[in-house]
Amino acid sequence: MTDSFTISDMAKAARAASRKLAKCSTNQKNTMLRKMADLVEAQADRIRAENRRDIEYAHTKGLSAAMIDRLTVSGATILSMAAGLREVAMLPDPVSEITRVWNRPNGLQICKMRIPLGVIAIIYESRPNVTMDAAGLCLKAGNAAILRGGSEALHSNRVLADIIRQALSETGLPLEAAQVIPVRDRSAVTDLLQLEEFIDLVIPRGGEGLIRFVVENSRIPVLKHYKGVCHVFVDDTADSDMALSICMNAKVQRPGVCNAMETLLVHQSMATSFLPLVAESMQKAGVELRGCDVSCRMLPGMIPATEADWPTEYNDLILSVKVVSGMDEAITHIETYGSSHTDAIVTRDYERARRFVREVDSSVVLVNASTRFNDGNQLGLGAEIGISTTKLHAFGPMGLEELTATKFVVMGDGQIRF
Amino acid sequence: MTDSFTISDMAKAARAASRKLAKCSTNQKNTMLRKMADLVEAQADRIRAENRRDIEYAHTKGLSAAMIDRLTVSGATILSMAAGLREVAMLPDPVSEITRVWNRPNGLQICKMRIPLGVIAIIYESRPNVTMDAAGLCLKAGNAAILRGGSEALHSNRVLADIIRQALSETGLPLEAAQVIPVRDRSAVTDLLQLEEFIDLVIPRGGEGLIRFVVENSRIPVLKHYKGVCHVFVDDTADSDMALSICMNAKVQRPGVCNAMETLLVHQSMATSFLPLVAESMQKAGVELRGCDVSCRMLPGMIPATEADWPTEYNDLILSVKVVSGMDEAITHIETYGSSHTDAIVTRDYERARRFVREVDSSVVLVNASTRFNDGNQLGLGAEIGISTTKLHAFGPMGLEELTATKFVVMGDGQIRF
Numbered sequence: 001m002t003d004s005f006t007i008s009d010m011a012k013a014a015r016a017a018s019r020k021l022a023k024c025s026t027n028q029k030n031t032m033l034r035k036m037a038d039l040v041e042a043q044a045d046r047i048r049a050e051n052r053r054d055i056e057y058a059h060t061k062g063l064s065a066a067m068i069d070r071l072t073v074s075g076a077t078i079l080s081m082a083a084g085l086r087e088v089a090m091l092p093d094p095v096s097e098i099t100r101v102w103n104r105p106n107g108l109q110i111c112k113m114r115i116p117l118g119v120i121a122i123i124y125e126s127r128p129n130v131t132m133d134a135a136g137l138c139l140k141a142g143n144a145a146i147l148r149g150g151s152e153a154l155h156s157n158r159v160l161a162d163i164i165r166q167a168l169s170e171t172g173l174p175l176e177a178a179q180v181i182p183v184r185d186r187s188a189v190t191d192l193l194q195l196e197e198f199i200d201l202v203i204p205r206g207g208e209g210l211i212r213f214v215v216e217n218s219r220i221p222v223l224k225h226y227k228g229v230c231h232v233f234v235d236d237t238a239d240s241d242m243a244l245s246i247c248m249n250a251k252v253q254r255p256g257v258c259n260a261m262e263t264l265l266v267h268q269s270m271a272t273s274f275l276p277l278v279a280e281s282m283q284k285a286g287v288e289l290r291g292c293d294v295s296c297r298m299l300p301g302m303i304p305a306t307e308a309d310w311p312t313e314y315n316d317l318i319l320s321v322k323v324v325s326g327m328d329e330a331i332t333h334i335e336t337y338g339s340s341h342t343d344a345i346v347t348r349d350y351e352r353a354r355r356f357v358r359e360v361d362s363s364v365v366l367v368n369a370s371t372r373f374n375d376g377n378q379l380g381l382g383a384e385i386g387i388s389t390t391k392l393h394a395f396g397p398m399g400l401e402e403l404t405a406t407k408f409v410v411m412g413d414g415q416i417r418f
Numbered sequence: 419m420t421d422s423f424t425i426s427d428m429a430k431a432a433r434a435a436s437r438k439l440a441k442c443s444t445n446q447k448n449t450m451l452r453k454m455a456d457l458v459e460a461q462a463d464r465i466r467a468e469n470r471r472d473i474e475y476a477h478t479k480g481l482s483a484a485m486i487d488r489l490t491v492s493g494a495t496i497l498s499m500a501a502g503l504r505e506v507a508m509l510p511d512p513v514s515e516i517t518r519v520w521n522r523p524n525g526l527q528i529c530k531m532r533i534p535l536g537v538i539a540i541i542y543e544s545r546p547n548v549t550m551d552a553a554g555l556c557l558k559a560g561n562a563a564i565l566r567g568g569s570e571a572l573h574s575n576r577v578l579a580d581i582i583r584q585a586l587s588e589t590g591l592p593l594e595a596a597q598v599i600p601v602r603d604r605s606a607v608t609d610l611l612q613l614e615e616f617i618d619l620v621i622p623r624g625g626e627g628l629i630r631f632v633v634e635n636s637r638i639p640v641l642k643h644y645k646g647v648c649h650v651f652v653d654d655t656a657d658s659d660m661a662l663s664i665c666m667n668a669k670v671q672r673p674g675v676c677n678a679m680e681t682l683l684v685h686q687s688m689a690t691s692f693l694p695l696v697a698e699s700m701q702k703a704g705v706e707l708r709g710c711d712v713s714c715r716m717l718p719g720m721i722p723a724t725e726a727d728w729p730t731e732y733n734d735l736i737l738s739v740k741v742v743s744g745m746d747e748a749i750t751h752i753e754t755y756g757s758s759h760t761d762a763i764v765t766r767d768y769e770r771a772r773r774f775v776r777e778v779d780s781s782v783v784l785v786n787a788s789t790r791f792n793d794g795n796q797l798g799l800g801a802e803i804g805i806s807t808t809k810l811h812a813f814g815p816m817g818l819e820e821l822t823a824t825k826f827v828v829m830g831d832g833q834i835r836f
Contacts, residue, residue, distance in 0.1 A: 023777055102798060108787060110797050117809050200809060221639060221810045242832040249834035357827050359441060369526060369830025379528050379826060380520060391535050391618060391823035392639045393811040405809035408797060409775050412787025414660040416667035417796065
């Protein structure tokens with residue numbers, strides 16, 4: 001299974017399976033997802049035994065405690081995998097949805113109908129639960145999935161692949177509709193990324209290194225998420241309590257994730273009153289502050305920020321702080337250093353709220369709410385397969401709809417073109 | 419202007435211009451489009467003089483008569499360029515359109531808002547009118563455009579670029595919002611295709627060679643249209659007159675285009691009555707017929723089709739004909755040899771119509787209508803910038819909406835995440 005020949009066979013089989021899957025009913029797909037959930041729970045011991053083999057391997061390879069933590073399938077991981085699959089089963093099926101209908105003067109009726117994309121390859125790191133989450137979402141949207149987890153999770157992913165196959169088989173769906181690449185070899189990924197004939201989309205999930213590797217080596221379109229350098233701009237009309245609450249939530253509720261705030265922009269007229277307030281709370285919460293010249297003058301304890309701070313995603317309890325002269329400077333700063341991910345304004349000014357919404361070019365733009373809401377579940381899309389920071393096909397959190405395309409359906413009575 | 423440095427400067431300037439353009443009002447953009455149209459008419463003599471230089475160059479290079487015909491800007495071309503621009507000015511502006519709004523239990527209001535994609539590069543062959551069509555559509559959707567026409571149209575495209583710049587300047591829009599690459603050098607294209615930092619999308623328009631070159635050399639996402647191998651399946655319940663009229667229209671109304679029928683599939687129970695009928699009309703219209711074994715036995719004059727015929731886009735008065743045992747074989751044939759472009763069924767059977775619509779995986783699927791309707795104008799989208807045969811981002815004819823993305827806008831009252 002290590003040569004490109006078999007990877008290509010795998011992809012070809014996925015293509016064939018995707019054609020069958022596209023024709024399955026919603027009921028069939030939901031039954032299969034619930035079966036997957038049942039099997040995950042029923043075979044928890046087997047999954048955890050295989051997972052222990054991965055953990056031992058990780059120890060011998062000297063992987064970090066954080067990596068091993070992410071790799072570990074606990075009892076809670078089992079329950080959350082199963083719950084996730086049941087939740088996806090309950091989401092509306094996007095396939096065959098008619099998103100628009102209109103009529104033409106010659107009597108033709110035109111519809112746009114959602115269809116599956118086809119075959120989706122997911123390339124990810126470490127966490128074995130991604131295998132189930134990603135397979136569940138792809139299958140529900142009628143797509144075949146080719147899954148390539150981190151090499152350190154190989155045994156865990158193999159047993160999960162087995163469970164998926166069993167669920168597919170017991171519900172009469174094609175076995176090749178979800179396949180896990182069963183080898184550690186990185187060349188398997190490089191080979192996979194050439195198969196544009198069989199694979200419609202690649203979604204890499206992981207660090208910037210993995211994502212750049214996929215983008216640079218792929219002939220297949222890639223939906224990618226480079227990084228989240230998220231800003232909160234506190235305008236001088238902001239309610240101070242609201243601004244404080246939003247800033248604290250955006251920074252400390254879960255600092256290691258992509259939608260956490262990395263840079264706080266404060267209107268100069270608000271700085272004298274607001275900066276000491278937010279600095280005190282942040283420092284109490286263990287956040288290191290790195291300030292621009294003006295904020296350092298106001299709060300002498302602050303570490304001076306360098307040019308390298310502004311475009312940095314800390315993913316940690318560190319916050320850069322900049323005092324700006326107003327909307328223009330705030331928007332220019334976000335344009336210059338931001339990552340088109342998530343940016344928020346706190347304001348009571350109608351015009352500025354409108355302008356921020358229109359002009360900030362990010363996948364999620366918020367007024368008076370925490371950046372932490374950039375998440376498929378929080379926005380009401382259901383589970384998400386990732387967040388796209390490029391605009392082609394999808395921009396922002398990607399739920400089931402983003403795993404589909406639309407085709408035109410034309411209903412006529414013999415119309416011809418003149 | 420031949421080194422990659424200047425191509426990169428051009429792209430960087432386009433990025434900056436796209437940010438300004440994204441903030442322009444609909445009125446500003448429409449005024450500019452009408453100004454472009456006025457200037458095209460007012461400077462017709464200058465355009466045609468420069469076009470004659472291209473034609474002379476084409477003659478010295480020994481280009482074919484067909485190529486020279488496509489290169490030529492006639493009085494009618496001038497009028498149609500101007501009319502096209504005025505038509506785009508009248509289309510609704512997709513930018514800032516709210517495509518959906520919903521509320522969350524915590525009181526957040528979520529909207530999806532259309533935004534421009536950013537910078538779009540169009541790489542095309544021969545016809546200088548594409549310069550105006552493509553620039554008009556890109557600008558209306560708030561995108562900056564980098565245009566690279568065929569090297570044989572360089573003088574024509576330079577003068578058109580000048581007119582666009584004049585229109586932008588006279589309406590206060592950024593001059594770099596639409597730029598024509600002013601050199602013949604092909605390396606300019608290769609350089610351009612590396613600039614993923616500044617360019618969001620590449621649309622190649624032309625022959626398969628050009629499209630493959632772009633796909634293979636681009637780091638930027640490509641919206642592509644390989645070929646149109648379009649089918650009409652005449653079911654045995656079809657109305658014979660309707661089937662004949664649709665087949666003739668699909669094949670002969672304009673045989674050189676991508677939405678013309680290339681293969682006719684006839685249900686075996688219909689073949690004895692329908693094949694002689696359609697063969698007679700086709701032969702009268704000068705269409706060469708290449709048939710499967712069964713159809714050759716029925717109509718002895720027919721040329722036997724080989725395996726190479728089925729996936730071929732003739733773009734000519736040639737039609738391959740196959741008798742099929744029913745829906746299953748018809749759909750399998752389309753799956754095997756089709757190009758996901760345009761496929762039609764002629765039927766009076768409700769279930770078969772439903773099944774064809776669901777199962778045929780093409781950008782436009784028609785029931786009882788000619789394949790020639792796969793066209794932005796015919797489907798009611800307004801002018802189109804091309805037809806995509808891959809599913810990512812857009813599938814089928816691409817109008818103004820397909821030149822946009824959507825972002826999430828979240829309106830809150832201080833909500834934080836728990």
